[in-house]
Amino acid sequence: MKTGQLDPAVVEYIHEQNLDNVKDAFGCELGDDMWKPGLCNRRRTKLEFRDSTGRPWELFFKRYYPLPLITRVWRFLTFRGKRSQGRTEFQNIQALREAKVGTMREVVCGEQCDFLGVNRSYIIVTSVSGDAIERNGEAFLTRHQNNPLILKTFNDKLIELVSRMHSSGLVHRDLYTSHIFLHDHDGHVELYLIDLARVFRPRKWRMFRWRVKDLAQLKYSAPWLWVNQYWKYFMDGYLSHTENEHRQQWEKAIDQKVTAMQKRTARKAKG
Numbered sequence: 001m002k003t004g005q006l007d008p009a010v011v012e013y014i015h016e017q018n019l020d021n022v023k024d025a026f027g028c029e030l031g032d033d034m035w036k037p038g039l040c041n042r043r044r045t046k047l048e049f050r051d052s053t054g055r056p057w058e059l060f061f062k063r064y065y066p067l068p069l070i071t072r073v074w075r076f077l078t079f080r081g082k083r084s085q086g087r088t089e090f091q092n093i094q095a096l097r098e099a100k101v102g103t104m105r106e107v108v109c110g111e112q113c114d115f116l117g118v119n120r121s122y123i124i125v126t127s128v129s130g131d132a133i134e135r136n137g138e139a140f141l142t143r144h145q146n147n148p149l150i151l152k153t154f155n156d157k158l159i160e161l162v163s164r165m166h167s168s169g170l171v172h173r174d175l176y177t178s179h180i181f182l183h184d185h186d187g188h189v190e191l192y193l194i195d196l197a198r199v200f201r202p203r204k205w206r207m208f209r210w211r212v213k214d215l216a217q218l219k220y221s222a223p224w225l226w227v228n229q230y231w232k233y234f235m236d237g238y239l240s241h242t243e244n245e246h247r248q249q250w251e252k253a254i255d256q257k258v259t260a261m262q263k264r265t266a267r268k269a270k271g
Helices: 008-016 022-027 069-079 085-098 133-143 148-167 204-221 224-238 247-270
Strands: 042-050 056-064 106-114 117-126 180-185 188-193
Touching: 008 056, 008 106, 022 056, 022 106, 022 117, 056 085, 085 106, 085 117, 133 180, 133 224, 148 180, 148 188, 148 204, 148 224, 204 224, 204 247, 224 247
Parallel strands: none
Antiparallel strands: 042 056, 056 117, 106 117, 180 188
């Protein structure tokens, strides 16, 4: 079991609810489950509580149940049984924060092992402010269309978020705008990256491929108003001077990925 550096109120809640051990964490029926298609072996739950001062808190609780046998054998051989899904996400959050990327804070994680290594695991994290760009991005752009300073701040922070992640050698693999939260308050803009379970550090010779995939996911899922008006600005700031000399190669690779995503979405819509 691992814990992060936390507010004492959160630590107290975790201990009181026995969420600091695998057995009780998997038996816990607190909170509201957040179901969506494709969760597979995962169960996601939102936990809400008030501390002794009445301050509200919101935590997210993710449980990873045993994977199919063939997948567990593969993970055992690949990672020598040492890497659980819960602990991987816990470490990814720490790595992104060390890269100065805004994200949630890790609260606790735990894992249980058997003869094939890790059998089940869990992680609890804090919430982040704001809402996903997928949901509030278009309204934000419309609301601030006459405020170029706010829009510049948003674009610069988005460049900063993606650049810091990639410069640290990490890629997200799910960099859709549903996983980038925008907090717009009193003239200030903050961005947070969530859902870090699939983050990893590819080999250097494969980094271009994975960076392109992240960028294509961002471009595909961003509001069309933003893509139309600010994609060039984003790429100007994202690419280094050396990389910008190969701008056409980057744009072509990204657009090919975006086109493939659009075709896949169209096929699914047709059933």
